[in-house]
Amino acid sequence: MLEEQGIAIVDRDRNGVDRAFRGDVLKGLRQRQKAVPARWLYDDAGSQLFEEITFLEEYYPTRAETEILTARGAEFAELIGPDRAVIEFGSGSSVKTPLLLSAIEPAAYVPLDIAGDFLREAAAALSAKFPQLPIYPVEADFMRETALPDEVADMPKLGFFPGSTIGNMVPRTATDLLRSMRATLGNGGGGQRPLLLIGMDLIKKRRVLEAAYDDARGVTGEFNLNLARRINRELDGTIPVDRLCHVARWNDDDARVEMHLMAQGDLSFTVAGESFRMSAGETIHTENSHKFTRRSAAMMLQAGGWSPVARWKDEKKRFCVILAEATEERGAP
Incomplete structure (x- = not known):
């Protein structure tokens, strides 16, 4: 809805x-x-x-990531669990989102995007596919900490950031964004720390x-x-x-x-x-x-306050989807 x-x-x-x-x-x-x-x-x-x-022959990332999201749904469900509010950062047309929502039985979906008209059209189309799922579109610059709707405040949360958009930023900005996502998602509802499912493209031939x-x-x-x-x-x-x-x-x-x-x-x-x-x-x-290696991806996530939990690659090893958990605050190593 x-x-x-x-x-x-x-x-x-x-x-x-x-x-x-x-x-x-x-x-x-x-x-x-x-x-x-x-x-x-x-x-x-x-x-x-x-x-x-994303439909062009040369542009492989969407096909590779869609392959992962299609093939690994059962593993996502097991690691993420049901009844989380899915917060998608920079949702665009939400093409990949149904694959995730179908797998994990979420309690709500909150798409964040700066393109307001595009956001609302995509949210309406998604609502038609999932009529029982509460959907709360938020027009916002997801690069900054964002106030989420009150309806999802007490729910455990999963951030969703597909498409390797994190690669669009220099490392300093990407790290700041990951920290901002951590702040947007809060400390988690029901005693469960926030999770983040993020796409990262891998280094390959020039x-x-x-x-x-x-x-x-x-x-x-x-x-x-x-x-x-x-x-x-x-x-x-x-x-x-x-x-x-x-x-x-x-x-x-x-x-x-x-x-x-x-x-x-x-x-x-x-x-x-x-x-x-x-x-x-x-x-x-x-x-x-x-473009990332396993080590550079892990280092960036850790700098932004997230600890990798699981990784998946497509069959041709072109692209990676990573599940990360908000890192517990620590005062020492």
Whole structure:
């Protein structure tokens, strides 16, 4: 059952502009290496384009993770147990969510997403599949600690963060997010510590990685360019989108695929009344997709306050889903 009183806590000014979006864009464009945090790629249009990306031949992560979620349902149920409130961070269209909900018999489902219209449409579709399940959509920036609906306050909780979105962040930001998730989920209901089920992509051949973020049809390029269009639309920008191009490249030192918007000539434009310039070949860094080993994944989770409990890989060992438990507070080793 879809509860219509979803909590919208996005901070907007009197003109309806998301203050955090404007602040991040202006701060990022002032930097020597221009950059905008990847979460701003996901407005309603961006979220729809990303859903199209997940069906592309080159983009293996969705298929690999879906394989795990489909094949391991019984193991999830045994380790997670029934009657938890599932809190999905950055839920998008919730395509993978039914696989989890069908396996673990949850007490409630709370999708968190910054794209409000997309969130509500996805929540309504999911409610039709699970008519007896209370669903409380919350429009929020999941990167920050979020107040959950009162109805789930006393329930034990499972955070769900599929898709290897954690890889979009530099390690410091990813660690902060994991800590923020820990704070959002609280200390657990019924004496049960919160759990987190999270997807992480694994290191593999360069050609496979770069193709996944630069597909032959150009859908990922449109997804990237949509960020510039959003800036123009929401922040009174004058970025010449037709003079930008999408670039994806593997950075071996940092174990990540990087996405950039590259200027195809010298550019001048304004955003929110502020002037900017780009030289030919200069880029706006828009997304990282870090890839992990078993050790680097465990280290990041532990730094963020989570202890790995179980791990699963797809048959081709391309992708990993990890179940982690909130780490008990300790004053010493």
